[in-house]
Amino acid sequence: xxxxxxxxxxxxxxxSVETLLDWKLSNSDEAFDSEEFLADFAMHAQEANxxxxxxVADFKRE
Amino acid sequence: MSETAKDxxxxxxxxxxCRETMLVRAFHLFTDPWKDEERGQCTLNQQLLxxxxxxxxxxxxxxxxxxxxxxxxxxxxxxxxxxWIMRFRPIQLVREDCCxxxxxxxxxxALTVALRFIRLSPSKLxxxxxxxxxxxxxxxxxxxxxxxxxxxLLQKSHG
Numbered sequence: 001x002x003x004x005x006x007x008x009x010x011x012x013x014x015x016s017v018e019t020l021l022d023w024k025l026s027n028s029d030e031a032f033d034s035e036e037f038l039a040d041f042a043m044h045a046q047e048a049n050x051x052x053x054x055x056v057a058d059f060k061r062e
Numbered sequence: 063m064s065e066t067a068k069d070x071x072x073x074x075x076x077x078x079x080c081r082e083t084m085l086v087r088a089f090h091l092f093t094d095p096w097k098d099e100e101r102g103q104c105t106l107n108q109q110l111l112x113x114x115x116x117x118x119x120x121x122x123x124x125x126x127x128x129x130x131x132x133x134x135x136x137x138x139x140x141x142x143x144x145x146w147i148m149r150f151r152p153i154q155l156v157r158e159d160c161c162x163x164x165x166x167x168x169x170x171x172a173l174t175v176a177l178r179f180i181r182l183s184p185s186k187l188x189x190x191x192x193x194x195x196x197x198x199x200x201x202x203x204x205x206x207x208x209x210x211x212x213x214x215l216l217q218k219s220h221g
């Protein structure tokens with residue numbers, strides 16, 4: 001059963017939804033298609049490949 | 063279709079082409095440390111890569127539109143990129159007797175790109191964690207938002 005109080009609470013929902021949808025946690029304007037990105041990526045790739053070798057060695061031991 | 067919708071779609075295509083170019087170059091950097099024999103076992107299919115890039119932007123645009131976000135954060139970009147690389151697997155094998163590096167090239171590439179998106183150096187992760195991430199990419203149906211959360215947590219715990 002919905003009481004008068006609950007019913008009044010329901011009328012406030014659109015405002016809450018508006019607040020939720022208004023979260024702006026996601027803004028970032030870093031460009032991922034730049035030369036800087038690729039220069040960093042080259043270093044990441046070296047490290048990732050070395051780590052992959054260790055992970056694969058672990059696979060082989062099982 | 064309205065003019066605005068057409069503009070948005072054209073803009074998405076342009077951005078997708080830029081990302082596709084970046085991914086091609088990233089792939090060459092990614093396989094550069096490999097032995098010649100390993101590198102010869104797989105190839106990057108650019109038709110599939112184009113689909114990856116376009117699907118990524120369309121998918122992310124839908125999310126941004128719903129939430130009224132101007133730019134997606136690095137974790138979402140990483141999660142959505144992981145999803146679409148794994149969905150279309152643009153790195154294709156060209157032989158029958160491939161090494162593990164080639165067999166898991168899509169997983170490894172998706173993870174390497176994602177880690178760069180969140181600016182997390184792979185050397186900060188343990189081999190055990192790396193193996194688990196590769197395993198999850200290969201065998202688990204994890205959606206883009208869950209990968210985005212995983213990337214956020216990885217950065218918070220290891221960044």
